[in-house]
Amino acid sequence: DGEMKKWDGAMHEVYSPIYLKTAEGLVSKRIGSYPLATEKEAQESLNAAVIAYNDGRGEWPTMSVAERIHHVESFTGKMIARKEIVVKLIMWEIGKSHADAIKEFDRTVEYIYATIDALKNLDRDSSGFTIVEGIASQSRRSPLGVVLCMGPFNYPLNETFTTLIPALIMGNTILFKPPKFGTLLHYPLQEAFQEAFPKGVINVIYGRGNIIIPGLMQSGKINVLTLIGSSKVANELKKQHPKVNRLRAVLGLDAKNASIITSKADIPLAVKETLTGALSFNGQRCTALKIVWLHKSIADEFLKQFNQAVSELKFGLPWEEGVSLTPLPEPYKIDYLKECIADAVAHGGQVVNENGGTVKASFFYPAVVYPVNKEMKLYYEEQFGPIVPIVPFEDMEEVIEYLIESNYGQQVSIFSTDSDELAALIDPLVNQVSRVNINSQSQRGPDVFPFTGRKDSAEGTLSVTDAIRSFSIRSLVAFKMN
Numbered sequence: 001d002g003e004m005k006k007w008d009g010a011m012h013e014v015y016s017p018i019y020l021k022t023a024e025g026l027v028s029k030r031i032g033s034y035p036l037a038t039e040k041e042a043q044e045s046l047n048a049a050v051i052a053y054n055d056g057r058g059e060w061p062t063m064s065v066a067e068r069i070h071h072v073e074s075f076t077g078k079m080i081a082r083k084e085i086v087v088k089l090i091m092w093e094i095g096k097s098h099a100d101a102i103k104e105f106d107r108t109v110e111y112i113y114a115t116i117d118a119l120k121n122l123d124r125d126s127s128g129f130t131i132v133e134g135i136a137s138q139s140r141r142s143p144l145g146v147v148l149c150m151g152p153f154n155y156p157l158n159e160t161f162t163t164l165i166p167a168l169i170m171g172n173t174i175l176f177k178p179p180k181f182g183t184l185l186h187y188p189l190q191e192a193f194q195e196a197f198p199k200g201v202i203n204v205i206y207g208r209g210n211i212i213i214p215g216l217m218q219s220g221k222i223n224v225l226t227l228i229g230s231s232k233v234a235n236e237l238k239k240q241h242p243k244v245n246r247l248r249a250v251l252g253l254d255a256k257n258a259s260i261i262t263s264k265a266d267i268p269l270a271v272k273e274t275l276t277g278a279l280s281f282n283g284q285r286c287t288a289l290k291i292v293w294l295h296k297s298i299a300d301e302f303l304k305q306f307n308q309a310v311s312e313l314k315f316g317l318p319w320e321e322g323v324s325l326t327p328l329p330e331p332y333k334i335d336y337l338k339e340c341i342a343d344a345v346a347h348g349g350q351v352v353n354e355n356g357g358t359v360k361a362s363f364f365y366p367a368v369v370y371p372v373n374k375e376m377k378l379y380y381e382e383q384f385g386p387i388v389p390i391v392p393f394e395d396m397e398e399v400i401e402y403l404i405e406s407n408y409g410q411q412v413s414i415f416s417t418d419s420d421e422l423a424a425l426i427d428p429l430v431n432q433v434s435r436v437n438i439n440s441q442s443q444r445g446p447d448v449f450p451f452t453g454r455k456d457s458a459e460g461t462l463s464v465t466d467a468i469r470s471f472s473i474r475s476l477v478a479f480k481m482n
């Protein structure tokens, strides 16, 4: 199902993170292949986007908003017709459960329709004339140029379309490189793009980012870099652009979201929310809770209930009913997680839940690590996997200091039943992160909410109306009335 046609470069064979039992033991299944674009092919794809944009004079950037919406709606219909194969590939390529893969698909479709609605309203608001001091003006939202778009493996569809759709609908032309894991599912969607959009408006390239992306950035022909992924990669890419000060970047990056459980927390609620916040899709979400600050006075009771809840999570293959922990798609991730645990143990921590950190094929049993301290990697690094580091605290000032010093600033969750305590915490916390969740886990949704972060966690704001703004510039046509 996942076979693609060959280009000039070599083909990359894709093996699933799902291991199947065979007579030879557990074997990873080959699920398809994709072409590795050569640097020349990548430049040709870029040139196609440059020609279609034609310095803002192309058919797409000059098309009316209504017509562009019509193309996006036509694409969405073709995408929906391919739902079954896309969902299947999400499961086989990145090990996401069937329920979560369906959810990812459906919320992406909703996101596209919400973007269309928001654009219609925004267009209505901004296209009227105003007359001030004898000058009649009409404001518009104009495109920015050629957008290089890259998304992550964990939400290969939703996170990609979070940037790609608003960039496209605003009249930019696109060069899109699918993520390293979660590539094959873009092949049926590429066909839908080809059927729904004029030539050159959206160009998909498959290949190794470290080989093809530097040349694209160095060409100076990219006007907007949009990436949901790693802060390190984003910084390296920006530096490669010869006119970096003219490059717009719209980025969703690393995070180390904290769950803060105060002495007055409702423990069962904090357990339930922290559990799914930290471990859904094996903790592989940029929005996941990646460190827990736990008040010492309730530590024993919280840990007892939390470890029990972890032990009830169901492990299994993506199509099994009620499964919440599934195979990890990145082959090198398990070694990294083991290294984090060894480092924590060397600095005085322990895995405090039964079987925590045990490995079978591409499964990693979640590890609850306690007590975590500032000597450990798990205190600072974004583990992006099924480890829950827990730091005991007595004074809330320690937590605030941690958040101030952190390189990241996406979200926090606070758990307390005391409204005065909550009220006193909101202001200091909202000035450190871009979203404070009260008695609930961190998450992106609903997807119409603005999605951003402070410090190294983001640049620009995503989600529907904000994304429309991020991928366009407000311009004005003014008439002097005599």
Ligand code: G3H
Pocket: 154, 155, 159, 284, 285, 286, 287, 288, 442, 443, 444, 445
């Ligand atoms: O990894 C980042 C995703 O946008 C997370 O979305 O919080 O709904 O899982 P989510």
